[in-house]
Amino acid sequence: MNDKLVGQPLVRKEDPRLLRGDGRYLDDLGRGALAAAFVRSPVAHARITGIDVDEALDVEGLVAIYTHEDLPGRIAEPLPLLIPHPDLTHPRTPYCLANGEVNHVGEAVVMVVATDRYLAEDVAERIRVTYEDLPPVVGIDQARAGERLVHEDAPGNVAARSVQTNGKGEAHEAIASAPHRLALDLHIERSASMPMEGKGVLAHWDADDRTLRVHSSTQTSTSVRLAVAAKLELPPDRVEVITPDVGGGFGVKIVHPWPEEILVPWAAMTLGRDVKWVEDRREHFTSSAHERAQQQHVEVGFDEAGRLLGLSVEIWHDNGAYVPYGIIVPIVTSTQLLGPYKVGAYRVEFTSLYTNTVIVTPYRGAGRPQGVFAMERTMDAIAEYLGMDRLAVREANLIQPEEMPYDQGLVFQDGRPLIYDSGDYPTMLRMIRDLVGWDGFEAERAAAAAEGRRIGIGIGAYVEGTGMGPYEGAHVKVETTGEVVVSTGLTTQGQGHYTSLAQIAADVLGVGVGDVTVITGDTRRFKYAVGTFASRAIVTSGNAVAIAAAKVAEKAKRIAAAALGDGVAPEDLELVDGRVRRRADPATAIDLRTVAVLSNPLRYAFDEETKAATQFAAATATGEEPGLEATGYYMPERSTYAAGAHGVVVETDPETADIRILRYCVVHDCGVVVNPRIVEGQVHGGVAQGIGGALYERIVYDDAGQLVNASYMDFLIPFATEVPHIQTAHMVTASGLNPLGLKGAGEAGVIPTSAVVASAIEDAEGLAVRRMPISPSELYELRKARQARKEQVSA
Amino acid sequence: MTEQVHQITVTVNGVARRGEVPARRLLADFLRMDLGLTGTHLGCEHGVCGACTLLLDGVPVRSCLILAVSADGHAVTTVEGCCEAGGELGPVQQAFQDCHGLQCGFCTPGFITTITAYLEENPKPTEEEAREAIGGNLCRCTGYQNIVKAVLRAADLKRERESADE
Incomplete structure (x- = not known):
């Protein structure tokens, strides 16, 4: 052994448990707990004029009914603004339960607690809430018009307006003086994370110990803990938050505290009983979060070679009814829009707008798919205008490897400068050219055309800031059994951390991956963490595990050296195969588990093993803290930038306008790969969500603000x-910013998919695609519009 | 208001289980709440996602669309029942681990039961047939690439294990 485990496509340690049905997701816990259900607003915008519970009171099994008026102290105040920003001038966050006004369908108005969920629903449906309708603001056009207001004190429905420039000249001047200019108007519609498991909360109040234990299906247990402690006015050390197995997150579960994460623990404390709430699918659609919807206006100036000289982008971003997560999504769009390109003078302005719809917070990709859509549509438009090859336009604008690190002159979502640390974008484009068959495509097109088939090819690239701070940490401990226990504060929702983090620790400690147990998202085991989002877990926690494990290895060497005696120095030793041994003489060795025993000098032995650590036995290292364990933190100086390029071939049906993907290719660079099998899986999953976002998935609100497709029958997940x-x-291309050379991979697959599919449809059809997703009927309408234009011209 | 309860007996993974349930209790909830068999997951509760798929007398059904009382006298196989007799992973389960056919694992039980029944019907599917066989179950994590591979791998494993038993 001792071939490095990092880099190997190991099968996952967590799988057997999940495959047997022994996973423990939120709803699998708390049998016998009281069940909560919510009465939610059926209207988009209204004042609440009355809540009548009389009819509900005789439901057997009813335990409690709560409205806003029942909530004490800080629970009655609005939920926190998680990420303040100077440009977010009119932040509004929701209440746990509506305070006299509702601002979107699905907003929680009344909380019901009963002996089981069936009965809680019986109670909820007997509660009569009366509303006085207010005019709803639905869609970006209506929000921009500002004639109706979501919040009376947010004029023009504007939550934030923000401008960034890259310090490379005045964009409008650069565009005006460029040899060629183009303008594009682009639209992306709403979509949503849609994990297969919705949210859920279980709370247990120990009145004797005065401690609160909360289980939540979240992407950040440590932050939920602090938020719950603050709202319930408990010392944080009296609150434990545990994330059990999580059935997918994709961004929506990074938002916290959800109203239910405050209300369920409060009810458990108030009632002295365990209380559980599990979100149903309709609730997830109407009361969790969505993303993506943006309008964009792009102006670009360029030269004969297709090189960008100036780029100006205006973005109107639909943030829904409230902005608890701040303006992260449009910041990401604004900054990651640049991709692997040099754009000359750049100016981006976004306006984040309130609408009477559910909140908008990061969904995998988090604003990047929209940014890449804008940039790649622009590249294609330039190619079309100049009659150039689309790939050649991109190549003309690429940042070259020798220009790394490359400063884009902007401030990224982590508040740090947007500096690409490493990457080889020309190689990346060459690879996707070969993989998708770019050069041979005209022959392929001709062959298809000869059969009466219409095909097109599209290509696009992106850069993704990953592994952002502020930090992650890990605790690594070698037990006296030889088992290595790694605890990290961030959560896991399918990314395989139990395996990949074990690979990292095992390499450092010279043990097998089977000897390592990884614990995530449990504040009893590790209290300091940020969370699992933004493709950051393996970079931040991975390096923290390596740092903590290295401290443990050093300590093991010191203790082993003392135990081996005979002039052995710690630096003579290495950790291999579960032993600490002398490099020059591997037979001089001591088991790592024995070192763990010796690390804890004992007054009293309790078994054969521990006799070795008692006072009249072997030499133990002096001056060491007890326990073969250490805590380590990794605090990145700034994000590390992963990249990729996708290529796609589509076929469009000349009659039905059906759109079919014939070939989908991905070139992906996330630095050093810990587990290629897992990374590949992440890419696959991202691409599938990207295809959903390009061709099928859209959240549809009608003019009244009703979410008309709030089910899996109508919202079409592929x-x-x-x-x-x-x-x-x-x-x-390894990152130089962290010891392991890692970059994140979680979001990669989804980022350029809408852009490349649009490009391929344009290529197949010879018409401009400016709005995604696109359905066959929309493609049909585009064809009709083109036909009408042609007829107009010929008339 | 008191709910009337009904006596039912359902053979679950080979064991007769008795219960007293209200008429409206879903089969999935009977398994999860009454029997504590939480391997069967509910993803949409309207019959689309397939996470709650189990086998009713060997046939895949959505347990979110079936009342527990209507399973009275019938046999149910859940993901917990797809293991080998000795408790080792069954061929479909093993194939999912081998092929990285799961990420968060929430939809997985519905795939395991669906594929288990499918391979009884078609022991040697082509890749296209494998894709079609799982075409009624939603997964949000994997993009299905490795689940298709797992169907093919499971077919191989099943045959290998069956011939070893002979």
């Missing part, structure tokens, strides 16, 4: 039959 075979190729 099945296996809609996702094509995905071909992948990987390249590695």
Whole structure:
């Protein structure tokens, strides 16, 4: 052994448990707990004029009914603004239960607690809430018009307006003086994370110990803990938050505290009983969060070679009814829009707008798919205008490897400068050119055309800031059994951390991956963490695990050296195969588990093993803290930038306008890869969500603000039959910013998908695609509009 | 208001289980709440996602659309029942681990039961057939690439294990 485990495509340690049905997701816990259900607003914008519970009171099993008036202290105040920003001038956050006014369908108005969920729903449906309707603001056009207001004290429905420039000249002047200019108007519609498991909270109040234990299906247990402690006015050390197995997150579960994360623990404390709430699918649609919806206006100036000289982008971002997560999504769009390109003078302005719809917070990709859509549509428009090859336009604008690190001159979502640390974008484009068959495509097109088929090819690239701070940490301990226990504060929701983090620790400690147990998202085990989002877990926690494990290894060497005696120095030793041994003489060795025993000098032995650590036995190292364990933190100086390029071939049906993906190719660079099998899986999943976002998934609100497709029957997540075979190729440009050279991979697959699919449809059809997702009927309408224009011209 | 309860007996993973349930209790909730068999997951509760799929007399059904009382006298196989007799992973489960066919694992039980029944019907599917076989279950994590592979791998494992038993 001792081949490095990092880099190996190991099967996952967590799988057997999940495959047997022994996973423990939120709703699998708390049998016998009281159940909560919510009465939610059926209207988009209204004043609450009355709440009548009389009819509900005789439901057997009813325990409690709560409205806003029942909530004490800080629980009655609005939920926190998680990420304040100077440009967020009119922040509004929701109440746990509506305080006299509702601002979107699905907003919680009344909380019911009963002996089981069936009965809680019986109670909820007997509660009569009366509303006085207010005019709803639905969609970006209506929000921009500002004639109706979501919040009376947020004029023009504007939550934030923000401008960034890259310090490379005045964009409008650069565009005006450029040899060529183009303008594009682009639209992206609403979509949503839609994890297969919704949210859920279980709370247990120990009145004797005065401690609160909360289980939540969240992407951040440590932050939920602090938020719950603050709202319930408990010392944080009296609150434990545990994240059990989580059935997917994709961004929506990073938002916290959700109203239910405050109300359920409060009810448990108030009632002295365990209380559980599990979100149903309709609730998830109407009361969690969405993303994506933006309008964009792009102006670009360029030269004969297609090189960008100036770029100006205006973005109107629909943030829904409240902004608890601040303006992170439009900041990410604004900054990551630049991709692997040099754009000359850049100016971006976004306006974040309130609408009477559910909140908008990061969904995998978090604003990047919209930014990449804007940039790649622009590249294609330039190619079309100049009659150039689309790939050649991109190549003309690429940042070259020798220009790294490359400062884009902007401030990224982590508040740090947007400096690309490493990457080889020309190689990346060459690889995708080969993989997708760019050069041979005209022959392929001709062959298809000869059969009466219409096909098109699209390509696009992105850069993704990953591994942002402020930090993650880990505690690594070698037990006296030899088991290595790694605890990290961030949560896991399918990314395989139990395996990948074990690989990292095992390498440092010279043990097998089977010897390592990883614990995530449990504040009893590790209290300091940020969370699992923004493709940051493996970079931040991975390096923290390596740092903590290295401290443990050093300590093991010191203790082992003392135990081995005979002039052995710690620096003579290495950790291999579960032993600490002398490099020059591997037979001189001591088991790591024995070192763990010796690390804790004992007065009293309790078994054969521990006799070795008692006072009249072996030499133990002096001056050491007890326990073969250490805590380490990794605090990145700034984000590290992963990159990729996708290529797609689509076929469009000349009659039905059906759109089918024939080939989907991915080139992906996330630096050093810890577990290629897991990274590949992340890419696959991202691409499938990207295809959903390009062709199928859209959240539809009608003019009254009703979410008309709030079910899996009507919101079309791709099945296996809609996702094509995905071909992948990987390249590695290590990050110089962290000890392991890692970059994040979680969001990669989803980022350029809408852009490349739009590009391929344009190529197949010879018409401009400016709005995504696109359905066959929309493509049909585009064809009709083009036909009408042609007829107008010929008339 | 008091709910009337009904006596039912359902053979779950080979064991007769008795229960007293209200008429409206879903089969999925009977398994999860009354029997504590939480391997069966509810993803949409309207019959689309397939996470709650189990086998009713060997046939895949959505347990969010079936009342527990209507399973009275019938046999149910859940993901917990897809293991080998000795408790080792069954062929479909093993194939999912081998092929990285799961990430968060929430939809997985519905795939395991669906594929288990499918391979009885078609022991040697092609890749296209494998894709079609899982075409009624939603997964939000994997993009289905490795689940398709797992169907094919499971077919191989099943045959290998069956021939080893002979």
